[in-house]
Amino acid sequence: xxxxxxxxxxxxxxxxxxAVNDAELIIPTHxxxxxxxxxxxxxxxxxxHNKEPFSSxxxxxxxxxxxxxxxxxxNTKGAELHExxxxxxxxxxxxxxxxxxxxxIDVDAYSxxxxxxxxxxxxxxxxxxxxxxxxAADFCVKATAIDGxxxxxxITVIEDATKAVSDESNWREKLLKCDIKLIxxxxx
Numbered sequence: 001x002x003x004x005x006x007x008x009x010x011x012x013x014x015x016x017x018x019a020v021n022d023a024e025l026i027i028p029t030h031x032x033x034x035x036x037x038x039x040x041x042x043x044x045x046x047x048x049h050n051k052e053p054f055s056s057x058x059x060x061x062x063x064x065x066x067x068x069x070x071x072x073x074x075n076t077k078g079a080e081l082h083e084x085x086x087x088x089x090x091x092x093x094x095x096x097x098x099x100x101x102x103x104x105i106d107v108d109a110y111s112x113x114x115x116x117x118x119x120x121x122x123x124x125x126x127x128x129x130x131x132x133x134x135x136a137a138d139f140c141v142k143a144t145a146i147d148g149x150x151x152x153x154x155i156t157v158i159e160d161a162t163k164a165v166s167d168e169s170n171w172r173e174k175l176l177k178c179d180i181k182l183i184x185x186x187x188x
Contacts, residue, residue: 003127005112005148007034007134007141009085012078018071020136020163034112034134034144036072037079037100044108045070065108072102097123101140110140113147129154131188133161138169145180156181158188 046053046067072079
């Protein structure tokens with residue numbers, strides 16, 4: 001059995017407070033939908049720390065925390081799936097699973113395979129391949145792919161169905177080092 005993970009195709013990542021350049025270009029190429037659902041005052045929000053977005057801080061436990069604009073706050077428009085994606089989901093006969101991440105106010109979670117997604121491992125126990133798409137390639141897509149591989153799954157990232165925050169990031173190289181396959185949507 002194969003699964004398609006679609007990561008963070010939400011308004012705030014497409015044209016909102018943490019928009020990824022050209023994110024809308026991947027919408028037509030898209031069934032597990034994984035999305036941010038942060039509480040207000042989340043640990044990753046620059047506003048919580050009175051800092052500027054796109055900077056970082058050292059937390060009391062020594063971890064480095066990237067700081068972002070407030071984004072995908074639970075129960076706001078920015079946290080909703082993009083209308084084109086939601087329309088597609090409403091018309092599919094496939095089983096659709098929705099998972100949330102980033103729900104713990106004091107823990108940042110880029111990967112679908114984080115502690116709050118404990119049901120995910122049970123759901124995927126019979127999977128042969130997991131295809132990963134969505135936003136952003138250099139953060140949540142990369143983390144989900146690597147963690148999926150570490151959990152024993154065969155992972156394939158669909159390159160033309162993801163976009164990175166930074167064109168300068170080396171996310172492809174990191175995935176290839178982890179033996180994660182990269183393909184185009186036409187190769188499925």
